[in-house]
Amino acid sequence: MSSIDATSAHGARHSHDAHHAHHAPGLEHHFESYEQQRETASLGMWLFIAQEMLFFGGLFTAYIVFRHQFPDAFAAASHHLDITLGCFNTVVLIASSLTMALAVRAAQLGASKVCGWFLIATMVLGGVFLGVKAIEYHEKYVEHHIPGVTEFHWDEAFHGKQIPSNQARMFYGLYFAMTGLHALHMIIGIGILLWLLYWVRKGRFTADNYNYIEGVGLYWHFVDIIWIFLFPLLYLIGRH
Amino acid sequence: MSAHISSIKLYFGIFLALMLGTALTVAAAFFDMGPANNLVAMGIALIKATLVVLFFMHVRYSSRLTAMIVASAVLFLVILFGLTMMDYFSRSTEYVDPALINTPVIAGSAAAGH
Numbered sequence: 241m242s243s244i245d246a247t248s249a250h251g252a253r254h255s256h257d258a259h260h261a262h263h264a265p266g267l268e269h270h271f272e273s274y275e276q277q278r279e280t281a282s283l284g285m286w287l288f289i290a291q292e293m294l295f296f297g298g299l300f301t302a303y304i305v306f307r308h309q310f311p312d313a314f315a316a317a318s319h320h321l322d323i324t325l326g327c328f329n330t331v332v333l334i335a336s337s338l339t340m341a342l343a344v345r346a347a348q349l350g351a352s353k354v355c356g357w358f359l360i361a362t363m364v365l366g367g368v369f370l371g372v373k374a375i376e377y378h379e380k381y382v383e384h385h386i387p388g389v390t391e392f393h394w395d396e397a398f399h400g401k402q403i404p405s406n407q408a409r410m411f412y413g414l415y416f417a418m419t420g421l422h423a424l425h426m427i428i429g430i431g432i433l434l435w436l437l438y439w440v441r442k443g444r445f446t447a448d449n450y451n452y453i454e455g456v457g458l459y460w461h462f463v464d465i466i467w468i469f470l471f472p473l474l475y476l477i478g479r480h
Numbered sequence: 481m482s483a484h485i486s487s488i489k490l491y492f493g494i495f496l497a498l499m500l501g502t503a504l505t506v507a508a509a510f511f512d513m514g515p516a517n518n519l520v521a522m523g524i525a526l527i528k529a530t531l532v533v534l535f536f537m538h539v540r541y542s543s544r545l546t547a548m549i550v551a552s553a554v555l556f557l558v559i560l561f562g563l564t565m566m567d568y569f570s571r572s573t574e575y576v577d578p579a580l581i582n583t584p585v586i587a588g589s590a591a592a593g594h
Binding site for chain 2: 275278279282283286287289290291293294297298300301304305308309323327330331334335337338340341342345348349454457458461462464465468469471472473476477479480
């Protein structure tokens with residue numbers, strides 16, 4: 241009983257200080273310091289990313305299983321993806337990760353104006369990525385390579401072997417599920433960046449209190465990492 | 481009190497390393513190296529991902545608790561991939577290409593596997 245009393249008294253003293261002193265803007269009452277607040281926020285974000293890794297992990301597992309089962313069909317179907325566009329998008333997305341990292345750095349230095357511009361650059365690069373992805377999806381639509389949307393069309397041989405249509409369809413099913421889920425994450429990311437930009441412009445963040453920017457940065461980099469794996473797995477098999 | 485702030489030079493260095501990794505991945509894909517193609521592509525991707533995690537995501541300068549969360553996520557991914565593939569490599573059901581199995585598939589085992 242006495243230990244509970246001691247704890248609550250301890251907590252009350254801190255919130256009391258924070259209420260009256262006003263010397264710590266943006267520091268929530270339940271944190272001892274900015275450092276602890278920052279650590280807690282990024283740890284929480286990492287827990288979210290850990291489950292996101294396993295969320296995407298299910299799709300990667302399906303990919304491994306079916307590629308293992310239909311290696312020729314996967315190579316043949318992969319050959320149909322546009323390697324130039326895929327490459328271009330990889331560069332764009334890594335560049336957006338750089339601008340995001342620089343936005344966080346600007347926030348750490350308390351330079352909100354610079355931070356805002358880097359957030360805009362990140363959003364623009366993200367938009368370019370999604371635009372290119374839309375061009376690629378349209379190409380596949382025209383070629384009747386989207387399973388379930390139009391009647392799937394496939395009649396091809398690869399290295400002299402006829403590739404069954406249902407096996408090629410499996411590759412494209414995974415291609416659209418994986419890149420689609422990735423693109424959805426990017427769309428959500430751009431939405432969050434817009435919201436973040438609003439608050440940066442309003443001057444909500446300081447060099448001590450920039451957790452939101454750091455958190456969004458972690459999310460954006462995570463989405464970049466997913467693409468780092470998707471690009472070789474989807475575009476580059478069966479090129480040789 | 482304040483967090484570690486990396487230099488702009490470091491960020492651009494990491495960016496260039498990631499670009500180099502991308503170029504290497506694409507170049508390697510055009511050479512026929514047999515099963516090594518996969519190993520090279522995934523090896524480079526792993527290095528790129530590690531660079532992003534350590535420097536862009538600041539895990540290099542974060543607490544050990546954060547690093548442990550990252551490591552545990554990777555561990556569970558390895559379990560997910562590893563145990564799944566162990567099953568596919570070692571079971572003789574109709575899902576596995578019979579060419580991969582050394583011993584001939586026993587008649588009826590595919591149906592039993594259902």
